[in-house]
Amino acid sequence: MxxxxxxxxxxxxxxxxxKNSTMELKWLRTTTTxxxxxxxxxxxxxxxxxxxxxxTDPRHADPLRLSDLCATxxxxxxxxxxxVAKDQPLLLDTGKLRxxxxxxxxxxxxxxxxxxVLSAADGGDDEGFGVVDLVExxxxxxxxxxxxxxxxxxxxxxxxxxxxxxxMVVPSLRRMGIGRMIVKKxxxxxxxxxxxxxxxxxxxxxxxxxxxxxx
Numbered sequence: 001m002x003x004x005x006x007x008x009x010x011x012x013x014x015x016x017x018x019k020n021s022t023m024e025l026k027w028l029r030t031t032t033t034x035x036x037x038x039x040x041x042x043x044x045x046x047x048x049x050x051x052x053x054x055x056t057d058p059r060h061a062d063p064l065r066l067s068d069l070c071a072t073x074x075x076x077x078x079x080x081x082x083x084v085a086k087d088q089p090l091l092l093d094t095g096k097l098r099x100x101x102x103x104x105x106x107x108x109x110x111x112x113x114x115x116x117v118l119s120a121a122d123g124g125d126d127e128g129f130g131v132v133d134l135v136e137x138x139x140x141x142x143x144x145x146x147x148x149x150x151x152x153x154x155x156x157x158x159x160x161x162x163x164x165x166x167x168m169v170v171p172s173l174r175r176m177g178i179g180r181m182i183v184k185k186x187x188x189x190x191x192x193x194x195x196x197x198x199x200x201x202x203x204x205x206x207x208x209x210x211x212x213x214x215x
Contacts, residue, residue, distance in 0.1 A: 014081060021055040024185075025140050028176050050119075051113040051141045052149070052183060061107045063097040065148040073168040103155065105162060108182045108190045110150030113141050117172055149170060149173055152182040154190060154198075162190050164200040171181070 027049040027118035070076070070092060077092070102109060150169040164186055169178045183200075190198055 019091065022055060024054040026050060026054060026181070027051050030176070032048075042046045048206075050112070050116040051139070052144055052178065053110070053141045053143060054185060055109045055143060056107065056185065057109075058101060058104070058107050060111075060143045060150070061101050062107045062148070063101065064096040066097060066101075066151060067092045069148050069151055069168060069170070074168050075166070075168045077166070092188045101153070104153040104186055105156035106154040106186050107160060108150075108185050109143070109148060110178055110182065111141055111143050111146030112173065113145070114147045117147055118168060140174045150182055152186055154186045156193075156195055158193070158195070160195065161197040161199070162195050164198065167200075 027053075148150055150173070152164065152167040154162045154164050164183065167179055167182055169182075187198060190196075
């Protein structure tokens with residue numbers, strides 16, 4: 001009975017999204033689930049979902065937080081590898097980053113609660129999980145109380161063509177569909193503006209990273 005009720009709650013939550021065009025709330029399923037042999041009352045309380053906040057509001061794309069995300073993802077804006085030493089730290093000019101954001105046609109930011117990022121990094125360990133954690137897991141997240149875990153943007157001539165750049169997701173939350181959501185959101189916003197010639201420009205290394213992000 002408890003499992004059935006829990007599944008019903010998950011379905012209701014996953015189907016609820018905001019009508020606000022600049023934001024969308026979604027609940028993702030974790031990649032690990034308890035086995036039948038190890039299932040206990042404690043594991044029954046463990047939710048297979050956690051909330052993320054997808055925003056297309058440029059005000060939510062803070063250059064400092066984006067700089068931290070780039071460091072976490074080890075993402076570099078340099079397109080000329082010969083100009084950057086292999087062991088050189090990724091130093092970003094937040095002033096240039098702010099200019100780039102202001103000239104972007106579409107900016108998508110994804111936020112998640114820090115505890116869910118840490119939990120995913122630990123392999124979804126549910127030790128000590130209780131009712132309070134259950135309530136926290138189904139409580140919506142916002143850019144104010146969430147951590148920036150995903151990002152993507154597009155540059156366009158606002159008439160015919162556009163290019164997608166800088167799609168990234170923190171390593172612990174990859175292969176959950178977040179990267180795919182970012183790209184789909186960008187494409188949807190561009191096509192709504194009747195821009196249909198859309199490309200994603202990247203190096204060979206970035207192409208493999210993007211494939212990993214979107215899988």
